[in-house]
Amino acid sequence: MRSHTRYLTFETPERRQFVRITDDVREAVAVSGVEEGMVLVSAMHITAGVRVNDDEPGILADTLEWLDKLAPPSWREPANDVARELGPDPGDFRHHRGGGEDNGDAHWKNLLVHHQVVLPITAGRLDLGPWQAVFYAEFDGGRPKRLVIKVLGE
Amino acid sequence: MRSHTRYLTFETPERRQFVRITDDVREAVAVSGVEEGMVLVSAMHITAGVRVNDDEPGILADTLEWLDKLAPPSWREPANDVARELGPDPGDFRHHRGGGEDNGDAHWKNLLVHHQVVLPITAGRLDLGPWQAVFYAEFDGGRPKRLVIKVLGE
Amino acid sequence: MRSHTRYLTFETPERRQFVRITDDVREAVAVSGVEEGMVLVSAMHITAGVRVNDDEPGILADTLEWLDKLAPPSWREPANDVARELGPDPGDFRHHRGGGEDNGDAHWKNLLVHHQVVLPITAGRLDLGPWQAVFYAEFDGGRPKRLVIKVLGE
DSSP states (O other): OOOEEEEEOOOOOOSEEEEHHHHHHHHHHHHHHHEEEEEEESSSSSEEEEEEEEHHHHHHHHHHHHHHSSOOOOSSOOSHHHHHHHHHHHSOOOGTTTOOOOOOHHHHHHHOSSSSSEEEETTTTEEEOOEEEEEEEESSOOOOOEEEEEEEOO | EOOOOOOOOESSSSSOOOOOOHHHHHHHHHOOOOOOOOEEEEESTTTTEEEEEEOOHHHHHHHHHHHHHOOOOOOOOSSSHHHHHHHHHHSGGGGGTTTSSOOOOHHHHHHHHHSSSEEEEEETTTTOOOOOOOEEEESSSSOOOOEEEEEEEE | EHHHHHEEEOOOOOSSSEEEEEEHHHHHHHHOOSSSEEEEESSSSTEEEEEEEEOOHHHHHHHHHHHHHHHHOOOOOOOOHHHHSSSSSSOOOOOGGSSSOHHHHHHHHHHOOSEEEEEOOOOOTTOOOOEEEEEEESSOSOOOOOEEEEEEEO
């Protein structure tokens, strides 16, 4: 059995941002020498996620807008009345009451997006469909955040 | 270590549809000869998902209806005012502006449902609870779509 | 290759409740002797989930409240008008019509939260970020429910 571990660190300029990491995952698979196996790609934070989808700027922007409705921030005005009613009731997140925190919405976005994916490796290559790209999804950026890539197989 | 890979192709008559694939996964596990391990079941498209839940027609229909509210299509009237407000603002998906695309909602449903599951294999069998069934979740059907099953273990 | 399997059973007093299980997962990893690998933590029910997030009581309470808006129960009044419109249309879940069932919302919460996570093992230890805790998420409690932990690696 072979295994390989790699860590990435992100410090995104935007508070919420998708960062394409398909090539980093491919490189970790190549270095591992694994021909048949799986690779786990996992955010090490509770306010970020990992997702596989289309690397098309329109859908990425659509998705960030939509996530702000389903999991609304309390650090700015809700996008509309539905976002307002989906927010904490009443007022602000319990999570913010101790003071210092304002990222409750990032915990919710982490739930919707999920913090990890597992991808197949076949014949030494990342076995993705033609439109599948891997993204790190930052929801509380502007500071260093880590991600782990773990390759396992033979 | 043993591994086994199998691809399935779906071309569903419905645009959105759940297809039960538990037996396909069981068969791949049996063929692999793996006694202890994991099996990854992963859609190879960005407008489909894989999910484990109850094979009960009522909850499957409930869930498709609900996903059309949370992740509303723009190719038909929103189900109600909440669906309308959760849709792209204003009007249509940025993803559709280049022309040709109308499946932005399928990308969002892929996010909610996720494109993959990992299932345990114990004593040579798929180790599911009594009500757990595996489904391919199509959100933009009517054309061939692929899924990969990757078994890993010993 | 090494593998190790452990089952946990929960019978929560609350209908919906998060139960921290990080130490159970750590113990399974230690017993397995695996130095490099992955551990799958998976609910064996269709009305429960597994999630990694912050063990902070405020965000856990915020999240249960929010899930009751996104995936509203029909066994009590909707939290507000948005929750009402996100519920089954009209009236109750198709899933409840056969009689005996009232847990349609728990199936939907299972979809949002997901029933499993895969976690990395590095140098014999569960390789989590500093704030990452593992939770069993019960959405239809008060009866025995099972979860499986499967460790795989070398």
